[in-house]
Amino acid sequence: MLSRQERFLTLAIFVLIAIITLYPLAVLVSTSLEPVNSTTTSSISFSHPLSVAAYGYAWHTGNFSTYMINTAIVTVSVMAISAVVAILAAYGIERLRPPGGRIVLYISALGFMLPVETLVIAWYYQFESLGWLNSYWAMILPQVAQSVAFGTFWLATAFRGLPRSLTEAAIIDGTSRWALLWRVLVPSVAPAIRTMMALVFLWTWNSFLLPLVVEANSSRYTVTVGLSTFQGAHGNSYSALAAGSVLAALPVVLVFLYSQRSFIAGMFAGASVE
Amino acid sequence: MSFAEGAVPSDNVGVAASGRDLGRTQGRAGRQRSVAWRRRDRAAGYLYILPAVVFLAMFIVYPLVKDIQYSFENWDGVGPATYAGFSNYAQLWRDPVESSSLAHIGELFIFFALIPVAVGLLVASLIGRVQPRGSVVFRAIFFLPQVIVTVVIAIVWTWLLAPSGAGSFNGLLHAVGLGPAVGPSWLGDFNTSLIALGLIAVWIDFGLCFLLFLSGVQKISPELYNSARLDGAGLIREFFYITVPLLRREIAAAIVITTVMALQGFTLVYTATGGGPGTSTTIPGILILRDAFDLGQVGTAAALAITLAVLVFAVTFGIRALLERKAE
Numbered sequence: 001m002l003s004r005q006e007r008f009l010t011l012a013i014f015v016l017i018a019i020i021t022l023y024p025l026a027v028l029v030s031t032s033l034e035p036v037n038s039t040t041t042s043s044i045s046f047s048h049p050l051s052v053a054a055y056g057y058a059w060h061t062g063n064f065s066t067y068m069i070n071t072a073i074v075t076v077s078v079m080a081i082s083a084v085v086a087i088l089a090a091y092g093i094e095r096l097r098p099p100g101g102r103i104v105l106y107i108s109a110l111g112f113m114l115p116v117e118t119l120v121i122a123w124y125y126q127f128e129s130l131g132w133l134n135s136y137w138a139m140i141l142p143q144v145a146q147s148v149a150f151g152t153f154w155l156a157t158a159f160r161g162l163p164r165s166l167t168e169a170a171i172i173d174g175t176s177r178w179a180l181l182w183r184v185l186v187p188s189v190a191p192a193i194r195t196m197m198a199l200v201f202l203w204t205w206n207s208f209l210l211p212l213v214v215e216a217n218s219s220r221y222t223v224t225v226g227l228s229t230f231q232g233a234h235g236n237s238y239s240a241l242a243a244g245s246v247l248a249a250l251p252v253v254l255v256f257l258y259s260q261r262s263f264i265a266g267m268f269a270g271a272s273v274e
Numbered sequence: 275m276s277f278a279e280g281a282v283p284s285d286n287v288g289v290a291a292s293g294r295d296l297g298r299t300q301g302r303a304g305r306q307r308s309v310a311w312r313r314r315d316r317a318a319g320y321l322y323i324l325p326a327v328v329f330l331a332m333f334i335v336y337p338l339v340k341d342i343q344y345s346f347e348n349w350d351g352v353g354p355a356t357y358a359g360f361s362n363y364a365q366l367w368r369d370p371v372e373s374s375s376l377a378h379i380g381e382l383f384i385f386f387a388l389i390p391v392a393v394g395l396l397v398a399s400l401i402g403r404v405q406p407r408g409s410v411v412f413r414a415i416f417f418l419p420q421v422i423v424t425v426v427i428a429i430v431w432t433w434l435l436a437p438s439g440a441g442s443f444n445g446l447l448h449a450v451g452l453g454p455a456v457g458p459s460w461l462g463d464f465n466t467s468l469i470a471l472g473l474i475a476v477w478i479d480f481g482l483c484f485l486l487f488l489s490g491v492q493k494i495s496p497e498l499y500n501s502a503r504l505d506g507a508g509l510i511r512e513f514f515y516i517t518v519p520l521l522r523r524e525i526a527a528a529i530v531i532t533t534v535m536a537l538q539g540f541t542l543v544y545t546a547t548g549g550g551p552g553t554s555t556t557i558p559g560i561l562i563l564r565d566a567f568d569l570g571q572v573g574t575a576a577a578l579a580i581t582l583a584v585l586v587f588a589v590t591f592g593i594r595a596l597l598e599r600k601a602e
Binding site: 007009010011013014017018020021022024025027028030031040041042043084085086088089091092093095096097098099101104107108110111113114115116117118119120121122123124125126141142144145146148149152171177202205206208209213223224227228238241245246248249252253256257260263264267268 | 311315316317318319320321322323325326327329330332333334335336337338340341344351397400401406409410412413414415416417418419420421422423424425426427429430431433434436439440441442445446449477480481482484485486489527531534537540541544545558559562563566567572575576579580582583586587590
């Protein structure tokens with residue numbers, strides 16, 4: 001029996017945590033609405049004159065339009081390539097079972113546990129010797145590899161959970177392996193694929209160390225690198241930096257709000273995978 | 275950004291291939307057909323996993339091997355390299371800055387992982403089975419810190435923890451008459467910088483842990499608590515003998531997820547403090563960059579990089595092993 005006191009206490013706790021969570025974000029948005037030449041951060045009182053000039057400043061003078069496009073290019077490429085490669089590999093390992101296939105699974109599991117800090121110097125010199133430094137590929141390829149490592153492992157688990165009857169029915173019908181994969185199996189593991197895409201999107205959009213190290217040309221900066229170099233380039237305009245920050249964070253937040261279940265399912269993966 | 279936050283390697287290995295399913299359908303002829311099918315399947319399998327193998331080999335395995343190679347060399351990144359044996363690794367232990375970076379990671383681990391897990395567990399168990407209205411909204415809010423770009427989080431918290439400014443905590447206290455116009459610089463003070471970073475880490479991870487444990491707690495049947503109460507168990511007993519054991523899986527997941535975030539806190543530290551002031555918040559990732567690109571000591575950087583990787587593996591597997599043994 002839940003007393004009214006328990007209900008109230010629970011609601012109070014929830015509201016308190018919500019306030020603590022949202023307060024920094026409110027400060028961010030409030031600061032972004034200050035005039036461009038403001039020299040201080042802004043509290044949540046919103047008592048200052050509101051202005052969206054900072055957004056225009058960040059977008060044009062601050063080059064955030066470029067940074068957003070760069071980040072989108074890298075992120076979409078990584079998502080697309082790693083999805084296809086991981087689906088193919090997971091299908092191969094779990095349904096076609098070539099001998100030695102499981103080794104790829106173990107390498108994947110270990111591979112995506114390797115921190116970026118560990119691999120980044122090797123990547124730098126690797127791309128330097130290939131002449132691929134300062135290019136989109138230098139930012140895309142390593143992240144594809146990491147996403148493939150994660151995705152192969154993740155989707156292999158998903159494929160493993162599919163009933164054999166799906167395959168049998170298709171084979172009796174004479175369906176090709178390719179068609180079987182893309183027309184039958186993939187739709188069956190669509191939630192797992194959506195979760196993989198959500199996580200790859202989050203991680204790639206958010207990536208910082210790799211683009212920082214391999215891309216020196218500011219015309220190809222991603223939003224993360226752009227933000228970190230903004231203060232040096234554009235003086236002390238807190239509002240412009242805040243506006244740029246909001247722009248940078250917005251896409252992921254919007255995608256998250258739209259597809260919460262995929263994100264949260266991914267984050268909770270640890271509990272369910274076991 | 276860290277890649278191992280989400281999924282955790284499953285222990286479900288060694289599942290035997292049940293290749294005889296098809297044979298069941300059509301008797302002896304079916305079995306013969308299925309054997310040939312299996313062989314062709316396996317060959318095709320290699321083709322299907324080939325792209326993944328290429329990516330993994332080129333951009334995970336090869337760089338790792340090169341890293342290990344660099345760690346045994348003296349190299350400045352430009353000229354020729356000379357063999358250095360284990361001296362780079364020895365250097366890690368001798369040099370106080372290098373070794374303290376590993377200690378800092380350990381301290382951050384407490385804030386990224388242990389505190390959010392512990393507090394999340396406590397608060398979730400307090401709430402128990404109540405689902406307030408609008409819980410979907412709350413869920414989205416609690417989850418937000420996980421999906422906000424880390425650089426943005428670092429920037430905002432730099433403002434919140436600044437000595438002054440309308441958006442800072444100091445400024446807020448001052449505005450309500452509780453503090454001076456210019457307060458302490460939490461991130462800029464040797465003594466408080468690491469803890470301040472830890473505070474940010476708790477803000478990032480708490481919501482996730484809380485939601486994880488809430489969903490777990492709601493699966494616990496109230497019968498268990500009722501019968502425990504009838505037996506005279508107090509709140510503390512309830513917590514340690516019912517709640518915690520039954521939330522084993524969630525605790526394990528939370529610790530693994532948050533631990534990996536702790537061990538990869540590069541973005542947060544780099545953006546918020548740059549490793550400073552001095553070296554009070556320097557973590558391995560920052561030193562790796564400094565050693566390799568600023569000091570031209572690729573060997574040292576690589577040795578630290580490998581050590582970090584070993585640490586990540588050791589802690590992750592160690593924690594999972596620990597929690598799984600508790601499950602016995």
